Amino acid sequence: MSLPRYAARRLLLGLGQVVAVAAAVFLLVEALPGDAAVSLAGDNPDPARIAQIRATLGLDRPPLERLLDWLAGLARLDLGVSIVSGRPVAGILLDGLEPTLVLAGLTLLVLLPLAVLAGVAAAVREGRALDRALTSVSVALYAIPEFALAIVLIAVFGVGLGWLPPTAVGVPGLLAEPAVLVLPLVVLLARPICSISRLVRAGMIDALRSDYVRHALRLGLPVPRVRLAHALPNALAPAVQQVARTTDWLLGGVIVVEAVFVIPGLGTTLTGAVDGRDLPVVQGLALVFATTTVLVNLVADLAAFRLAPRA
């Protein structure tokens, strides 16, 4: 199959998946106990007041009608307004998207070269001291949950030594004060760097033992060139899939990291919207997450297709 045809088929399938996810999320939020009116009333749950809030928000209309309204809006690229704050959903999503994109982008930027370097270095020295050291460190690091790592890092470098800001509280934009990014980035990098470098190492070891690498070496090509130009692309194919999963996870906002470091990204937006039963916002987020998942996986598959056409 040619690359463009493969891409087109996958895109169409992806569109169907996104709409299905949006509808499923609508039903799931409907199934949660209580609605935005109950949540808004909070600790002052006068039943008459709740009923009136419900009427004001249009929550007394049949669910199917509301879902169809929302889908009709979607066709016009209108995501609707938050039922809790009345702000346009698109604006709320954009506000949350910026910090998440900054975090995810920088994490990937650091993650990819480091993971590949560590994986290749370990594979080339398979079984030797460096390989064993990298293996032990990555297995240990992978076992630490994000929140535990975050708490330790904040206690030591943020509060104890005072080298880095412990949170991103009150920072107008993450890039305006890059120091606030250091600790969250370390936490976000810790686990994916382990899993991806392990995959690169395994793929590289397989590739180095393969017939075509041995053939290239017999032909007298320089060793570094064989490793980088012939072995590495094959070794990367499985790692690319893992990078796609990592990207999903990063775009999901990594709720724990956002909460601990007070980064108002998509994860925070999602938690708030679910607590408030703010259906249009939850659905907008579902669209963003579904779309990125589909796109990221598509790109990963295309990249794998390109790197190792036999796969």
Place this chain on the structure above:
Amino acid sequence: MIDHPSRRGFLGLTAGLTAAALTGCAARPTTGSTSTGGRLRAAFAGGGATEVLDPHLANLFVEAARSKAMFDKLADLGADVSPRPRLAERWEPSADLRRWRVTLRQASFHDGRPVRARDVLASYARILDPKRTFRAKSSLAVIDLANSRAVDERTVEFALKRPFVEFPNVLAAFGAYIVPEGAEDFTKPVGSGPFSFVSFQPGRSVLLKRNPGYWDGPPYLDELEFVIANEESARVNALLGGQVEYAHDLTPTTARQHGSRVTMVRSPNSGTQAFAMKVDRPPFDDPALREAMFLLADRRQLVDTVMPGAGQVGNDLFGKGYQYYADDIPQRVPDLDKARALIRKAGAEGLTVQITTSNAAAGFVESASVLADQIRRAGLKAEVVTGNKDTYWADILTRGSLVSFRSGSMPIETHIAQRLLSTSTTNATRWARPEFDALYDKAVSTADEAARRQTYHRMQEMLHAEGGLLVWGFADWIVGTAANVTGVSSAPANTLDWARFDKVRLG
């Protein structure tokens, strides 16, 4: 003459209050010359996309604190949770307590317009709009707005639907802020408060600057920034790391751990911690079993477990330290033998008591499990059911027989009106007694202070003996501040001096 005091008597009372307020003012400079300036950053838990700057929609603590910084109410609650004049310079009722004449201070909004009687009426009309759902609506419902009027620029005459001596409580109600007439767009709010609006990033930050012309003297701070950090650990870390100077709502554990590095300000009697028994259904429709619960509860153990070093034991009554609190009713102490006897008398041996709780408030689940152990010690079975935190407050109005409950501070009259009358809409104990309702009606139509105090006392005796609210503790509200911050008051949460930044300075 006891029920109908002379107007002079009321003027005297009001003058006393005003004098107290003025003495308070005199201690402070009226110019900015001694101001130490600077920007104070205050971290609160917030609501992300749901946050609003419309003071009438305020619901969360951060919204209340921001509203207080930018807007004024006619009255606010003092340290004993009784109303103090604010924008209202004084108030005086008619002899029948149905008409109240409120005189406004000379004050102006941030855009220079004076605060007029019409702004007050328009603000209250907005809150009372039948199509809308502002929180203060039920408190203001006693006002007969159609018959209220602006006598002149600075005098409002309120007509009430019934005689109501506690009308100043209404003026101090949560969310009853005065906004300029016609204000609907609160993206750049204009109020008459000590700070004026600069910028807003929803869910992140609100920046305000001092209002040099504030009627109560300009704030010491140049700027005040509210920042949002939902996790308590994040608020503490930001404070410890010097990113904020004020961290709201900290736990007793944090206070003990970090008390040496930052200042912890405690506000006693801020939160009433209780279990609500529904008196209209089994098993707690039996007064003997309710009394058994009162006696088997070890309040000291509950306080020491849930809020170690940061609370006081309760005596099954709301509002310790507040005006009209019946502090002469003897403190209940655990008496397991008597509790067991009462359980036998109620024929409830072997009964399983279900405690409904949730993570809707800090300490709920812990206190429920401690109480479950105490119930078991008295020979009953106990089971803890954890409900949904987002819908908890609405759920417990109708469901469960014994539920975790807490309340912030409010006047005792308001607590009774909202939760303990047959007509109350948020009556979690289902307490409904015609004779109790009658006492309430008598209290709020009795102008004589001493007679009113007596009636409130009688009502609290009834609640203490037979009520459904097992009040086991009063929580301190804990706020952390950086070492250079002074002037943070320890008044109960939701009162005038709580989160009051115009009196705070950076040294």
